[in-house]
Amino acid sequence: MTNSVRPINTEPGLLSLAAVHKTGWQSGPVRQKGIGLVEVMIGVLIFAGGVMAVTGMQSQAIRANHDAIQRSQAVWMANAAAELMRLNPAGLPTYVRESSVASANLDAFCQGSPPYCIGTTCAADLMASFDMYGLMCSSANTMIEPKMDIQCDGSCGPTDKVRILVSWGARGSEKGVLADRQQVELRYNRN
Template sequence: MTNHINPAHASPVNAEPGSLSVAAFHKTGRQPGSLRQKGIGIVEVMVGVLIFAGGVIAVTGMQSQAIRANHDAIQRSQAVWMVNAAAEVMRLNPAGLANSAYQRESSNASANLGSYCQASPPRCIGTTCNADQMAAFDIHGLMCSSANIVIEPRIDISCDGSCLPTDKVRVLISWAARGTEKGVLGDRQQVEFRYVRN
């Protein structure tokens, strides 16, 4: 006796467990294999782009901070050199300090450095200068040589008394530091040096 198999109830050949038969796909209106995702979707691409962009922004921010820190270090080093150089020239010219010539010149230079540096200083190289001329020459060279390195440098020179040999001399260099945003100046930084005039 021959057994007849109804095609509607027949199992598909080579069918994977849990998979739909061809007839079932035809009933649902879907094509075989359409349930399996192939390639990379737009969501995965967008997530990858966002992660990459975040990394680039983080690296750029770190580089900006490093540049700012390096610039601040250069300015501080120049300011330290300036206070030491000012102390040395005033030790060589105590009369200019005693008659307040250095104090006047430092005030003039700090008031408007641009116009101050445009004026020609006294010629004290190869010629003889008095104490006041030497003070003007020293401050002009000190401040104008640092104008392109230090942002808005200012110098303040004062004595505790009348600048006698036993009085303390104070030299203060201040400058404008860069803020967190490009081109914005933050709080002023300063370097102070004190010594006994003798």
């Protein structure tokens, strides 16, 4: 008696069950052994979209940070002007006049040399001119188009209220988000 193994599948071109197990070949869908070009392109597109989103958020953060710096500089200017006016109450009309002259043309205002006024040897008007030159010309380097408007309620007497409005140009303003100019207002009583 001869022991012969007969293939289960006897159709021509097909492997027997023993041959399938021996070679590892399986019938059915073909197994993929690598990443196709389509999958790579989809991955690259998803990655590029994520990078663009992060870049957009970064530019918004830079804009918001710049606006915060401008706003803090404006608040500093308004507070400094109020303190200088409190130290030199007789020079208030000069502060009002010099702020409008400086705001009208800051470049021309800062081109001139500041009045020399150090210590208590200066008159009130000269001290006010010196103070405004220092405030406006130092902020010209850190703010976009700074302007300061100082006004008194009444005749700038010792009991009148003073309004200080500092404004600056907004960088990268978008429609409906930021105006062309931002501003900070400070009011105080002189008494």
